Amino acid sequence: xxxxxxxxxxxxxxxxxxxxxxxxxxxxxxxxxxxxxxxxxxxxxxxxxxxxxxxxxxxxxxxxxxxxxxxxxxxxxxxxxxxxxxxxxxxxxxxxxxxxxxxxxxxxxxxxxxxxxxxxxxxxxxxxxxxxxxxxxxxxxxxxxxxxxxxxxxxxxxxxxxxxxxxxxxxxxxxxxxxxxxxxxxxxxxxxxxxxxx
Amino acid sequence: xxxxxxxxxxxxxxxxxxxxxxxxxxxxxxxxxxxxxxxxxxxxxxxxxxxxxxxxxxxxxxxxxxxxxxxxxxxxxxxxxxxxxxxxxxxxxxxxxxxxxxxxxxxxxxxxxxxxxxxxxxxxxxxxxxxxxxxxxxxxxxxxxxxxxxxxxxxxxxxxxxxxxxxxxxxxxxxxxxxxxxxxxxxxxxxxxxxxxxxxxxxxxxxxxxxxxxxxxxxxxxxxxxxxxxxxxxxxxxxxxxxxxxxxxxxxxxxxxxxxxxxxxxxxxxxxxxxxxxxxxxxxxxxxxxxxxxxxxxxxxxxxxxxxxxxxxxxxxxxxxxxxxxxxxxxxxxxxxxxxxxxxxxxxxxxxxxxxxxxxxxxxxxxxxxxxxxxxxxxxxxxxxxxxxxxxxxxxxxxxxxxxxxxxxxxxxxxxxxxxxxxxxxxxxxxxxxxxxxxxxxxxxxxxxxxxxxxxxxxxxxxxxxxxxxxxxxxxxxxxxxxxxxxxxxxxxxxxxxxxxxxxxxxxxxxxxxxxxxxxxxxxxxxxxxxxxxxxxxxxxxxxxxxxxxxxxxxxxxxxxxxxxxxxxxxxxxxxxxxxxxxxxxxxxxxxxxxxxxxxxxxxxxxxxxxxxxxxxxxxxxxxxxxxxx
Numbered sequence: 100x101x102x103x104x105x106x107x108x109x110x111x112x113x114x115x116x117x118x119x120x121x122x123x124x125x126x127x128x129x130x131x132x133x134x135x136x137x138x139x140x141x142x143x144x145x146x147x148x149x150x151x152x153x154x155x156x157x158x159x160x161x162x163x164x165x166x167x168x169x170x171x172x173x174x175x176x177x178x179x180x181x182x183x184x185x186x187x188x189x190x191x192x193x194x195x196x197x198x199x200x201x202x203x204x205x206x207x208x209x210x211x212x213x214x215x216x217x218x219x220x221x222x223x224x225x226x227x228x229x230x231x232x233x234x235x236x237x238x239x240x241x242x243x244x245x246x247x248x249x250x251x252x253x254x255x256x257x258x259x260x261x262x263x264x265x266x267x268x269x270x271x272x273x274x275x276x277x278x279x280x281x282x283x284x285x286x287x288x289x290x291x292x293x294x295x296x297x
Numbered sequence: 298x299x300x301x302x303x304x305x306x307x308x309x310x311x312x313x314x315x316x317x318x319x320x321x322x323x324x325x326x327x328x329x330x331x332x333x334x335x336x337x338x339x340x341x342x343x344x345x346x347x348x349x350x351x352x353x354x355x356x357x358x359x360x361x362x363x364x365x366x367x368x369x370x371x372x373x374x375x376x377x378x379x380x381x382x383x384x385x386x387x388x389x390x391x392x393x394x395x396x397x398x399x400x401x402x403x404x405x406x407x408x409x410x411x412x413x414x415x416x417x418x419x420x421x422x423x424x425x426x427x428x429x430x431x432x433x434x435x436x437x438x439x440x441x442x443x444x445x446x447x448x449x450x451x452x453x454x455x456x457x458x459x460x461x462x463x464x465x466x467x468x469x470x471x472x473x474x475x476x477x478x479x480x481x482x483x484x485x486x487x488x489x490x491x492x493x494x495x496x497x498x499x500x501x502x503x504x505x506x507x508x509x510x511x512x513x514x515x516x517x518x519x520x521x522x523x524x525x526x527x528x529x530x531x532x533x534x535x536x537x538x539x540x541x542x543x544x545x546x547x548x549x550x551x552x553x554x555x556x557x558x559x560x561x562x563x564x565x566x567x568x569x570x571x572x573x574x575x576x577x578x579x580x581x582x583x584x585x586x587x588x589x590x591x592x593x594x595x596x597x598x599x600x601x602x603x604x605x606x607x608x609x610x611x612x613x614x615x616x617x618x619x620x621x622x623x624x625x626x627x628x629x630x631x632x633x634x635x636x637x638x639x640x641x642x643x644x645x646x647x648x649x650x651x652x653x654x655x656x657x658x659x660x661x662x663x664x665x666x667x668x669x670x671x672x673x674x675x676x677x678x679x680x681x682x683x684x685x686x687x688x689x690x691x692x693x694x695x696x697x698x699x700x701x702x703x704x705x706x707x708x709x710x711x712x713x714x715x716x717x718x719x720x721x722x723x724x725x726x727x728x729x730x731x732x733x734x735x736x737x738x739x740x741x742x743x744x745x746x747x748x749x750x751x752x753x754x755x756x757x758x759x760x761x762x763x764x765x766x767x768x769x770x771x772x773x774x775x776x777x778x779x780x781x782x783x784x785x786x787x788x789x790x791x792x793x794x795x796x797x798x799x800x801x802x803x804x805x806x807x808x809x810x811x812x813x814x815x816x817x818x819x820x821x822x823x824x825x826x827x828x829x830x831x832x833x834x835x836x837x838x839x840x841x842x843x844x845x846x847x848x849x850x851x852x853x854x855x856x857x858x859x860x861x862x863x864x865x866x867x868x869x870x871x872x873x874x875x876x877x878x879x880x881x882x883x884x885x886x887x888x889x890x891x892x893x894x895x896x897x898x899x900x901x902x903x904x905x906x907x908x909x910x911x912x913x914x915x916x917x918x919x920x921x922x923x924x925x926x927x
Contacts, residue, residue, distance in 0.1 A: 240400075240678070241680045252452050253453070254452055255428050256400065256428070267427040276373065276687050277369065277370030278370045284300075
C-alpha cells in the first residue's frame with residue numbers, strides 16, 4: 100500500500116533513488132546509493148560519521164581506510180529504508196582512538212520502521228524488522244532475517260538464511276530455500292520500489 | 298498468522314497421508330493425482346474414496362492445518378513425484394558444519410571427536426548468550442605492543458571473564474586455554490588449594506579467590522584428586538566402555554560392540570532389532586542356562602573412574618550462599634543458563650563462556666523417491682545452490698492485494714481511492730481483492746480455482762471468485778520482459794490510476810481482471826462475516842451450550858451451532874485467538890503440458906505430456922473488526 104503521498108514527497112535521482120524530502124541525511128557526499136533505493140520520511144542517515152583519516156597518521160594504513168573522500172555509508176540497489184530508521188556507521192575504540200567504520204548495505208535490503216542499523220556490513224536480501232537494533236560492527240550475511248524488535252548484539256555475525264530474533268538476538272530458525280525469489284517473500288524489493296511515490 | 302496481511306500459505310497434502318508408505322508413494326508417482334490409490338485392483342472403490350476426500354474442503358482453522366500450511370518459499374517440488382514437498386516430506390543430509398560466528402567450516406571428523414562447538418575463539422556469553430569478543434585489558438594508547446592479558450567480554454550485558462576471574466595470555470586458541478583453566482578451576486574449588494598450586498602449566502590462571510570462599514569451607518580431603526567436569530565425563534565414559542567390553546560374553550554381543558562403537562545410532566538400532574534373537578544375550582539368559590555366570594557390571598568406585606561424592610554439607614553451603622546477601626537473585630544461575638553448563642554450576646560465578654554451537658548446511662532429498670531436491674554449495678559462506686527445486690518455480694506464485702472498496706461509495710471522493718484497512722475489515726461490507734497468479738514455468742498453465750462459498754469456522758465470510766478458470770501464460774523468456782520495458786509495472790500503475798479516477802474497471806464475473814505475459818489477475822469478492830459476540834447476526838437458537846460459564850455480559854447473541862473447526866464446545870461468545878483472522882481456503886488445480894521426460898515414454902502425443910497438480914492454498918486476507926460500523 101503506497102504511503103499517502105502528497106505532491107513530490109520523493110526526490111528521484113538520476114539513478115532512480117527515491118528519497119523523501121523529509122528524511123534527515125547528513126554528510127551526503129559520503130553516502131553512496133546504488134540506485135533505485137528508497138529512503139522514507141524521517142529516516143536518519145548519518146553520513147557525517149566517517150573516519151577522519153587525516154587526524155591520525157597511523158590510522159590510514161589499515162585496509163578499511165577508503166580513498167580520500169572516505170565513504171561512510173554505502174547502500175546497494177533496491178534497498179528500502181523505512182520511516183524513522185537510523186543508519187549510523189559503526190564505531191569502536193581502536194588503539195585508544197574512537198573511529199568510525201564504513202557501513203555497507205547490500206542490494207534488496209529492507210530496513211523496517213524505527214530500526215537502528217549500526218552494522219559493519221549488511222548483505223543482499225537482508226530483512227531488518229521494524230524496531231530492530233543492529234549493534235555496532237555486526238555482520239548480517241546475505242538472506243539474513245532480523246525479526247521485529249530484535250536486538251542484534253554488537254559484533255554478532257548472522258549467517259546466511261538464518262532468522263534471528265529476541266533480545267539479545269539468537270538464531271531462531273532458517274528461511275526456506277525459496278526466500279528471496281523475485282516476487283516471493285524476501286524478493287519483493289522491486290515491487291516495493293515501484294509502489295513508492297505512486 | 299505471524300505474517301503481515303495479506304499472506305499466502307500453501308498446504309502440503311502430506312498431512313493427510315497418515316503413514317509414509319513407500320509403496321503407496323511409488324504407486325502415486327505413477328498416478329500423481331490419485332490421492333489415495335490404496336486398494337490395487339479395486340479401482341472404483343479407490344475413486345470413490347478419492348471423491349469423498351475431495352468433497353471435504355480444507356479448513357485452515359483445524360488443528361491439523363498447522364502442520365500442513367507452509368509459506369510458499371519453504372516448499373520444494375519433486376520433479377520425479379510431481380508433488381509439492383514440505384519440510385516434513387524430505388530428509389536432510391548434512392553437507393558441512395560451520396561456526397555461525399566465524400563462518401569457518403569444521404570437518405565432520407572433528408565434529409565427531411571434539412563435539413559440535415567451535416574450536417576457535419567464538420564464545421557466547423553464559424549470561425545472555427550474546428557473542429563474546431576478545432579484548433585486551435591494557436588499553437595502550439597508540440603504543441603498538443598489546444601484550445596485555447586478554448579477556449572475553451560481552452558487548453550486550455557487559456559481562457567479562459574477569460567476573461569469573463579468567464584472563465588469557467594470548468588472544469588465540471582460547472578454547473584450549475579455557476578448557477585447561479576450567480579443569481584447574483574446578484579442581485581448585487574442590488581442593489581449596491592455595492593459589493600457587495592452582496597454576497596451570499601455562500601459568501595463566503589468575504583466580505579471584507574470594508568468590509569461592511563460601512563453597513570452600515567444607516573442604517574435602519580425598520585421597521585422589523577430583524577431576525574437572527570434562528575430565529570426569531571422559532573418565533566415566535571410558536570406565537563404562539571398559540565395563541561393557543569386559544562383561545560382554547561374546548565378541549558379537551550387540552551391546553558391547555555398539556557401545557564401543559560410540560553409540561552410533563545404526564548400531565543401537567541393530568541392538569534393538571536383535572534383542573529377541575536367539576543369539577542375543579537376553580534370550581540366552583532366559584532360555585537356556587548360561588554356561589558361564591553372567592558377568593556383573595559395576596559402577597564407578599573411585600574418583601579416577603569418574604565417581605564424584607559430594608562434599609558433606611555442600612548442599613547446605615549452596616543454600617547458605619544463595620540466602621546470603623552478596624549472592625542475591627542475580628548471583629544464582631538461572632535454569633536456562635545452567636542447562637548449558639557443567640552440572641555443578643549453581644551460581645553466576647560458576648558459568649563458563651560457551652563455545653558457539655556449530656550450524657549445518659544441509660542438502661534435502663525427497664523422502665519417497667530419494668531424489669535430491671536441494672543441494673547447496675559446500676562452502677559455508679556461499680549462498681548458491683547446485684540443485685534447488687523449489688515449489689515457487691513450479692506452482693504459480695499467488696499474491697493478493699486489496700482493491701478499493703467497491704462498489705463506489707457515493708460519499709467518497711473518487712480521486713482518493715480508499716484502500717481497505719486489512720487489519721480491521723468491517724463486517725458485512727464487500728471487499729474486492731485481486732489475486733495475481735504468476736507462472737514461473739516455461740509452459741502455459743490452466744488454473745482452476747475453487748473455494749467454499751462460506752469460509753469454515755464460526756465467522757461466515759462469503760467468498761466469490763469472479764473468474765475461477767484462468768490461463769496463465771508461460772514464463773517464456775526473460776528477455777521479453779526486458780524488451781518490453783517494465784510492462785507489468787506500467788500496466789499495474791495505469792490500472793491503479795484508472796481506478797483512482799473513476800471506477801471504469803469493474804470486476805465482472807467470468808472475466809479475468811488483468812493479464813500479462815506470465816501472470817493473470819482475478820478478482821475475488823469477500824463479504825466478511827460478523828464475529829461472534831458482535832451481535833446482530835441472524836438469530837439462531839443456541840440451545841445446547843448456554844449454561845455453564847457464560848460469563849460475558851453480552852446478551853442476546855447467538856452462536857452458530859454448526860462448527861467445522863471443532864470449537865463448538867466453547868459455550869461463550871468470546872473470540873478464540875485469531876478467530877477474527879479472515880483466511881480463505883482456495884483449491885488450486887493447475888494443468889499444463891510439459892515436455893516429455895525420458896523416463897515416461899508412454900503418452901498420447903509424442904513430445905508433451907499432460908500434467909496436473911492440485912493443492913489447497915490459504916489466503917490470509919485480514920482481520921475482521923468486531924464492531925459493525927467499520
